[in-house]
Amino acid sequence: MSEKVVLAFSGGLDTSVCVKLLEENYNSEVITACVDVGQPIEDIKRAEEVANILDVYKHVTIDAKDEFANDFISKGIKANASYEGYPLSTALARPLIAMKIIELAKKENAVAIAHGCTGKGNDQFRFESIIKSMSDFKIIAPVREMNLTRTEEQLYAEERGIPISPDSIFSIDENIWGRSIEGDLLEDPINIPPEEAYDWTSSIANAKDDEEIITIEFENGIPIAINDDKKPLIDLIKIANEIAGSHGIGRIDIIEDRIIGLKSREVYEVPGATLLLEAHKGLEQLVLSKSELSFLEGVSTIYADLVYSALWQEPLKEDLDALIDSMQKRVTGKVILKVFKGRIAVVGRESPFSLHDIDQISFEDKTNDQREIEGMIKHHGLQAAIYQKLMKK
Numbered sequence: 479m480s481e482k483v484v485l486a487f488s489g490g491l492d493t494s495v496c497v498k499l500l501e502e503n504y505n506s507e508v509i510t511a512c513v514d515v516g517q518p519i520e521d522i523k524r525a526e527e528v529a530n531i532l533d534v535y536k537h538v539t540i541d542a543k544d545e546f547a548n549d550f551i552s553k554g555i556k557a558n559a560s561y562e563g564y565p566l567s568t569a570l571a572r573p574l575i576a577m578k579i580i581e582l583a584k585k586e587n588a589v590a591i592a593h594g595c596t597g598k599g600n601d602q603f604r605f606e607s608i609i610k611s612m613s614d615f616k617i618i619a620p621v622r623e624m625n626l627t628r629t630e631e632q633l634y635a636e637e638r639g640i641p642i643s644p645d646s647i648f649s650i651d652e653n654i655w656g657r658s659i660e661g662d663l664l665e666d667p668i669n670i671p672p673e674e675a676y677d678w679t680s681s682i683a684n685a686k687d688d689e690e691i692i693t694i695e696f697e698n699g700i701p702i703a704i705n706d707d708k709k710p711l712i713d714l715i716k717i718a719n720e721i722a723g724s725h726g727i728g729r730i731d732i733i734e735d736r737i738i739g740l741k742s743r744e745v746y747e748v749p750g751a752t753l754l755l756e757a758h759k760g761l762e763q764l765v766l767s768k769s770e771l772s773f774l775e776g777v778s779t780i781y782a783d784l785v786y787s788a789l790w791q792e793p794l795k796e797d798l799d800a801l802i803d804s805m806q807k808r809v810t811g812k813v814i815l816k817v818f819k820g821r822i823a824v825v826g827r828e829s830p831f832s833l834h835d836i837d838q839i840s841f842e843d844k845t846n847d848q849r850e851i852e853g854m855i856k857h858h859g860l861q862a863a864i865y866q867k868l869m870k871k
């Protein structure tokens with residue numbers, strides 16, 4: 479008797495190979511599930527087509543776009559989450575994908591959940607930590623378990639007539655928050671990414687020749703409007719991607735430290751994320767106190783580390799969410815940005831919770847008697863002065 483298995487499926491090489499491996503080597507009846515987290519519609523369609531060609535037991539597309547924006551990306555924005563310069567597009571989506579697959583596996587009375595991750599990356603940790611903490615499903619990772627290389631997968635695909643996407647030589651992962659490009663010549667950190675690696679962003683040379691002014695409005699730390707047009711977060715991210723991408727913003731090329739300790743060269747396109755995070759930080763400067771801001775820097779780093787490292791359900795992350803939410807109650811207002819040739823500048827900001835006191839900062843202000851500061855200066859740096867005098871003796 480074959481066993482029902484739900485496979486997290488993208489229609490790419492790894493997951494397509496997994497369908498046949500599961501059938502042949504694991505005696506499985508495969509349900510392929512493609513979770514829509516805002517990847518291009520062509521990818522969703524392709525997954526459907528490939529599943530069809532592979533003649534799977536059943537294929538399901540699960541729309542999780544709004545949930546991704548409202549419950550995952552929103553947290554990334556509020557936390558200014560960025561790991562080594564990468565705004566965590568793939569990392570934020572994985573827990574949600576795993577949750578959706580669990581739901582489906584329960585509905586379908588499956589016995590196991592499978593994924594196409596190799597034993598080298600981070601995604602195996604992200605999927606499995608959620609599956610383990612939220613269910614008792616058996617986990618199958620055929621590519622890892624059979625220790626396959628990419629070339630071996632390609633050969634196996636050819637032998638079995640598994641369709642391979644002709645579009646790219648790279649391994650690409652896309653969702654509404656960003657596009658990750660890995661593999662092939664990019665594996666060697668000295669190789670310059672070719673222009674074909676990019677899809678969402680113009681090169682600086684081809685970026686628009688006119689600067690653009692953009693207004694972004696936030697409520698409780700979350701974007702609610704761009705250029706006074708109120709829209710659901712998912713739509714605002716799409717708009718931000720288009721605007722920033724056309725100005726050559728959001729290309730990232732970094733050496734990233736993976737969970738398993740390997741350093742890896744990673745290329746990303748994250749135009750919208752770059753724009754929205756810049757705007758968010760610009761507004762925080764206006765409304766949060768000096769102590770809050772410096773404290774938040776550490777919080778952001780720890781938060782990003784947890785998300786990257788597959789610890790979405792770590793209690794510390796929940797604690798930090800509560801802390802961040804409390805601070806974000808005042809991150810409401812407007813930010814004006816100028817974008818031009820790959821650069822973003824915050825050029826204006828306004829908020830009902832602004833801690834900036836225009837009257838007191840003004841050189842024309844007479845309400846505060848300047849002379850009162852003299853007493854404060856006398857004591858400011860007192861220990862430094864004592865120390866310097868002591869050293870001179």
Ligand code: ARG
Binds near residue numbers: 568651658
């Ligand atoms: N390095 C990134 C991360 O771990 C992206 C991985 C994306 N996977 C891919 N097949 N391109 O979050």
